[in-house]
Amino acid sequence: MNAIPEPLREQLRRSYRCGCVEPWDKRPGRVTLAVLTGDPGEQSLDHMHEATGTRQHACPWQALRDPFVRSVLAAHRHWIKGELVSRMGRVPEALMQGLEIFDAALNAVQVTDIRAEREEREERAEEARRAMESRGRGSY
Secondary structure (H helix, E strand, O other): OOOOHHHHHHHHHHHOOOOOOOOOOOOOOOOOOOOOHHHHHHHHHHHHHHOOOOOOOOOOOOOOOHHHHHHHHHHHHHHHOOOOOHHHHOOOOOHHHHHHHHHHHHHHHHHHHHHHHHHHHHHHHHHHHHHHHHHHHHOE
């Protein structure tokens, strides 16, 4: 995975209205570029929406501060191994619903990533094939 340069990361945090940049509670709403198509936060949020079907309206990592989300993430590690009931005993219905929603979103993102990687590999292979053909034609 490519590292995101710090200036772009700062733009993303500002676009998301992320609290790790500065306190946003005094100025609600997102800061975006004049044209949203070039806004880094908007592009990321669009990709997340394509993958999960859910549109985020703020920093997507804000949810990690929520105690329920933290419980779902912690329980998910045991759920995917089939150890949730043995670890917790009775599992609250709300937690089960949270696990199902999170797991579905995680699977959707993984499928999106796999498709993007496959398309990238196919593009590189096609470029290599064209390069080989053009070198082969010019050598006669």
